[in-house]
Amino acid sequence: xxxxxxxxxxxxxxxxxxxxxxxxxxxxxxxxxxxxxxxxxxxxxxxxxxxxxxxxxxxxxxxxxxxxxxxxxxxxxxxxxxxxxxxxxxxxxxxxxxxxxxxxxxxxxxxxxxxxxxxxxxxxxxxxxxxxxxxxxxxxxxxxxxxxxxxxxxxxxxxxxxxxxxxxxxxxxxx
Numbered sequence: 001x002x003x004x005x006x007x008x009x010x011x012x013x014x015x016x017x018x019x020x021x022x023x024x025x026x027x028x029x030x031x032x033x034x035x036x037x038x039x040x041x042x043x044x045x046x047x048x049x050x051x052x053x054x055x056x057x058x059x060x061x062x063x064x065x066x067x068x069x070x071x072x073x074x075x076x077x078x079x080x081x082x083x084x085x086x087x088x089x090x091x092x093x094x095x096x097x098x099x100x101x102x103x104x105x106x107x108x109x110x111x112x113x114x115x116x117x118x119x120x121x122x123x124x125x126x127x128x129x130x131x132x133x134x135x136x137x138x139x140x141x142x143x144x145x146x147x148x149x150x151x152x153x154x155x156x157x158x159x160x161x162x163x164x165x166x167x168x169x170x171x172x173x174x175x
Contacts (some may be wrong), residue, residue, distance in 0.1 A: 059152050063145050067138065068112065072097075074142070078107050080115065081139050085130040088117075114138060 041047055060071045069077070072095075079094045080086065092102045106129060109115045113134040120126035150157055 032142050039172075051135055056149075056153070059149060060145070063152075067141055071111055072101075074145075076102070076109065077114070077135065077138065077142070080129060080131050080135065084135075085128050088127045088129060091129060109135075 037043060057071045060074065064071060065073050075095050076091055079091050083090065083094070088099060088102055088106065091097075091106070092099050095102065106115060106117060110117055112134075113132055115133055116130045118128045118130065120128065150160055153162075154161075
């Protein structure tokens with residue numbers, strides 16, 4: 001006679017939570033007895049987020065390339081169009097990037113005459129970033145990009161708004 005063990009309420013709750021997001025519920029492809037079912041790629045929350053991020057970034061490429069911009073540079077410019085002048089650390093916080101990632105982006109934008117970097121006289125560690133005229137004019141050229149993104153993705157606007165709200169909530173929860 002097989003021996004059964006009673007599950008604790010915590011174990012049952014953990015199993016139930018894990019079961020709410022996995023592909024077996026959607027595809028019925030994994031038996032409940034499979035001890036590795038939660039280690040399958042299709043059952044991970046991280047992978048669809050990663051894949052979607054890469055695909056969305058790829059959609060931006062043909063829109064930004066004629067402007068001579070990369071996607072990370074575009075993100076920095078979005079921040080600056082809202083908050084210029086601001087510090088390097090502010091840009092890093094808003095973009096959720098480390099300073100050692102932001103600095104090369106800013107150097108490249110400076111070489112392109114899109115921004116100016118100025119060290120604080122009070123504290124040399126603080127660098128202020130300001131848009132140049134060219135950087136300000138670039139905003140007008142980029143104004144159509146969000147609309148073009150939705151069109152090229154073929155994603156309904158209402159669903160996109162809901163998805164963004166859900167992703168914002170996830171980010172807030174994870175921070």
